[in-house]
Amino acid sequence: MDSKVPARATHPATATPDVPATSAKPEPPRPPVVSAEPLKSPDPMNSADPMNPADPMNPADTENSADPVDSVDPVNPAESVPARGAAGADEPAPGDVRSRVWWGELSPAHRVAADLDGYLGDPMDEESGPFSYKAIVEAEERDELPAGAVDAVRSWGFPKYLVPAGLGGRLTTLEDLFFVTRGISRRSVTVAVMYGSGLLAVNPVWLWGDGWQRRTVADGVLNGDLACFGVSEADHGSDVMASESEAEVQGDELLLTGTKWPVGNATRGRFVTTYAKTGPRDFSLILVDKQELEPDMWTALPPVRTVGLRGHDLSGVMFVGARVPAERVIGRRGSGLVQTLKTLQITRTAIAALSVGTMDAVVRIGMRYSRERTLYGSDIYKIPVIRDHLVKTHLDLLIAECVAIPVTRSLTVAPGRLSLWSSIVKYFVPVLGEEVVASIGTVLAARGYLREGVAHGVFQKLQRDHAIASIFEGTTHVNLANVAGQLPYLIEPPEETGHEDELLADLFCWTRTPPTWEPDGRMLQLTNEGRDEIGQRFEQISEELLSAANAHAAPGVAAELKDLMSSIGGLRAKVDQGIRASEGDTGSVAALARAKRYCELHAMMSCALTWLHNRHAFGGAFADGQWLVLCLQRLLQRAQPDTILSEEFLPSLEAAMFRVSDERRWFSLLSLAEDE
Numbered sequence: 001m002d003s004k005v006p007a008r009a010t011h012p013a014t015a016t017p018d019v020p021a022t023s024a025k026p027e028p029p030r031p032p033v034v035s036a037e038p039l040k041s042p043d044p045m046n047s048a049d050p051m052n053p054a055d056p057m058n059p060a061d062t063e064n065s066a067d068p069v070d071s072v073d074p075v076n077p078a079e080s081v082p083a084r085g086a087a088g089a090d091e092p093a094p095g096d097v098r099s100r101v102w103w104g105e106l107s108p109a110h111r112v113a114a115d116l117d118g119y120l121g122d123p124m125d126e127e128s129g130p131f132s133y134k135a136i137v138e139a140e141e142r143d144e145l146p147a148g149a150v151d152a153v154r155s156w157g158f159p160k161y162l163v164p165a166g167l168g169g170r171l172t173t174l175e176d177l178f179f180v181t182r183g184i185s186r187r188s189v190t191v192a193v194m195y196g197s198g199l200l201a202v203n204p205v206w207l208w209g210d211g212w213q214r215r216t217v218a219d220g221v222l223n224g225d226l227a228c229f230g231v232s233e234a235d236h237g238s239d240v241m242a243s244e245s246e247a248e249v250q251g252d253e254l255l256l257t258g259t260k261w262p263v264g265n266a267t268r269g270r271f272v273t274t275y276a277k278t279g280p281r282d283f284s285l286i287l288v289d290k291q292e293l294e295p296d297m298w299t300a301l302p303p304v305r306t307v308g309l310r311g312h313d314l315s316g317v318m319f320v321g322a323r324v325p326a327e328r329v330i331g332r333r334g335s336g337l338v339q340t341l342k343t344l345q346i347t348r349t350a351i352a353a354l355s356v357g358t359m360d361a362v363v364r365i366g367m368r369y370s371r372e373r374t375l376y377g378s379d380i381y382k383i384p385v386i387r388d389h390l391v392k393t394h395l396d397l398l399i400a401e402c403v404a405i406p407v408t409r410s411l412t413v414a415p416g417r418l419s420l421w422s423s424i425v426k427y428f429v430p431v432l433g434e435e436v437v438a439s440i441g442t443v444l445a446a447r448g449y450l451r452e453g454v455a456h457g458v459f460q461k462l463q464r465d466h467a468i469a470s471i472f473e474g475t476t477h478v479n480l481a482n483v484a485g486q487l488p489y490l491i492e493p494p495e496e497t498g499h500e501d502e503l504l505a506d507l508f509c510w511t512r513t514p515p516t517w518e519p520d521g522r523m524l525q526l527t528n529e530g531r532d533e534i535g536q537r538f539e540q541i542s543e544e545l546l547s548a549a550n551a552h553a554a555p556g557v558a559a560e561l562k563d564l565m566s567s568i569g570g571l572r573a574k575v576d577q578g579i580r581a582s583e584g585d586t587g588s589v590a591a592l593a594r595a596k597r598y599c600e601l602h603a604m605m606s607c608a609l610t611w612l613h614n615r616h617a618f619g620g621a622f623a624d625g626q627w628l629v630l631c632l633q634r635l636l637q638r639a640q641p642d643t644i645l646s647e648e649f650l651p652s653l654e655a656a657m658f659r660v661s662d663e664r665r666w667f668s669l670l671s672l673a674e675d676e
């Protein structure tokens with residue numbers, strides 16, 4: 001008997017079930033029935049389980065609601081958490097890979113996000129305030145954000161996560177920001193984009209700004225002011241070297257003229273970080289504070305009507321001889337292009353949070369629907385192709401976590417690698433998100449097309465909102481082109497430094513806290529100079545993986561991993577061969593296809609490294625490694641569509657999916673770390 005289920009082709013929406021719907025259906029594991037009451041969780045920093053949300057927000061009482069300033073100290077979170085080995089701490093025995101993850105050891109990002117998640121409440125619950133799907137969909141019908149949504153997020157303290165700790169905020173690591181953005185995005189990508197556009201605008205100030213600029217912008221953002229980043233111009237799009245906006249130097253002033261469009265927060269934003277020509281081939285970033293301008297020096301352009309993100313302020317700004325003090329140039333005059341490219345490395349990475357949050361939302365909606373919808377006498381989860389969609393989209397979400405989280409950590413662990421890794425994340429995770437959304441759309445069928453009904457009709461909104469992730473801050477093509485441009489250097493790696501193992505542990509170990517970000521633009525680089533510790537250490541990682549799997553993984557896992565690593569090795573060799581044979585071609589369709597494959601290989605190694613570096617701490621089904629086999633098989637389907645998922649490894653994954661869905665918690669690899 002064949003113990004494996006056939007996998008579908010790469011694009012889930014085109015899947016054809018190999019097993020007819022009427023054939024014998026596998027019985028999914030049935031989790032215990034849980035109460036529909038909102039989950040209650042105490043103070044997040046004392047919460048034993050970061051996946052467990054706290055009390056849902058009471059929208060009528062946002063003044064008194066759980067401000068993380070009071071409840072969480074992300075700057076020094078360890079103070080609120082019992083030290084390892086302290087009385088009452090649930091410490092695993094050393095080397096006991098089966099023991100439950102010791103939650104207090106997770107990096108602070110997990111706890112901060114759990115706090116926000118509890119504060120915002122369960123979006124499926126109509127009573128949970130402005131972040132309920134009901135309120136979100138109703139407001140969108142009016143092109144608005146739900147009343148009270150922005151106040152609620154402010155009241156929780158989200159703007160503090162845009163301001164570095166050294167300037168009075170709470171932005172200590174990009175991992176923190178990623179996790180809280182993911183939490184907002186699983187409810188409203190629109191609100192997340194509003195703040196994300198602001199982050200793009202303020203990062204150059206943190207990275208290169210002078211004391212006055214930093215102080216002014218930090219105070220403004222902490223007081224609720226918005227910022228926007230004006231790079232795009234209608235006629236030039238991605239070709240930023242063709243930008244026409246100009247800032248002419250006149251004594252100690254700049255005379256700014258030009259139109260930036262489309263720009264998020266352009267009308268509501270106080271600060272406009274403006275990309276403008278300051279010489280024949282020179283561009284600068286200029287911090288424009290609208291409060292300093294005479295009213296006739298600038299005009300906000302009309303709102304742009306969009307497919308998704310309705311309620312977001314997408315508009316533009318026209319400067320007409322705006323007089324700006326010359327010292328508003330951020331950093332050195334003429335370095336605007338380099339600054340823009342470096343700044344994008346941070347926000348491109350953070351955009352993955354929009355996708356992971358959206359994936360969480362749609363998989364949750366799909367899971368619930370598949371068990372409530374009855375056809376032919378039982379729930380549709382029992383139809384093989386429906387189960388296939390849900391299992392694979394869940395695997396995709398786990399893969400996205402493995403890819404995105406280490407790159408968020410690299411801002412302070414290995415900032416010089418972000419030029420490559422941020423483009424890999426920005427290409428790969430949004431595309432994965434789009435595939436997941438399309439796949440769940442097929443599960444919901446008609447209900448996915450309605451603006452009412454299942455989950456208050458939020459699915460179609462999530463779908464429209466999420467589509468922006470692969471467009472702004474460098475399209476999918478632009479990011480693949482960035483990767484393709486570095487490939488010829490990556491196949492000739494420089495000598496190792498000897499720090500590679502430690503670097504990988506810092507990136508992948510979820511229980512290590514990344515160093516605090518002290519913004520300094522010099523730490524970011526325009527290329528990786530041929531270094532990629534994730535992609536280039538295939539042999540060492542394979543060896544380590546197989547030896548750990550042989551010793552500790554569940555039966556059958558090591559054998560599957562051996563086959564998988566051999567296939568992955570074959571794919572790597574082919575990419576390598578293609579690059580060598582193409583003699584410096586980095587712009588053709590074939591070059592972008594090689595870049596795509598390189599990103600997929602990066603994702604495979606990221607999954608392997610996530611298992612290797614967390615199996616001791618997490619234990620449970622995580623340490624068993626069956627999920628790793630499934631994720632690698634899932635990724636391999638992109639290059640080899642006939643690859644099949646090991647049916648015998650699915651039960652533990654499905655058990656976690658059902659448990660987390662029933663308990664209304666985040667879908668995450670962490671769910672596999674739990675005892676059942």
Ligand SMILES: Cc1cc2nc3c(=O)[nH]c(=O)nc-3n(C[C@H](O)[C@H](O)[C@H](O)COP(=O)(O)OP(=O)(O)OC[C@H]3O[C@@H](n4cnc5c(N)ncnc54)[C@H](O)[C@@H]3O)c2cc1C
Nearest residue numbers: 197229230231232237238262263264472473474475477481
């Ligand atoms: C909702 C929303 C919010 C936005 N917010 C902002 C903002 O806050 N600030 C801001 O400045 N801009 C913003 N933009 C603009 C956005 O960043 C641009 O739309 C984006 O950079 C792409 O530009 P374009 O649409 O003009 O496409 P174009 O640059 O005209 O590209 C056309 C096509 O060519 C491809 N292409 C371009 N260059 C390459 C290349 N090197 N290699 C391969 N293919 C390539 C593209 O992928 C695309 O398929 C926003 C846009 C939207 C829709």
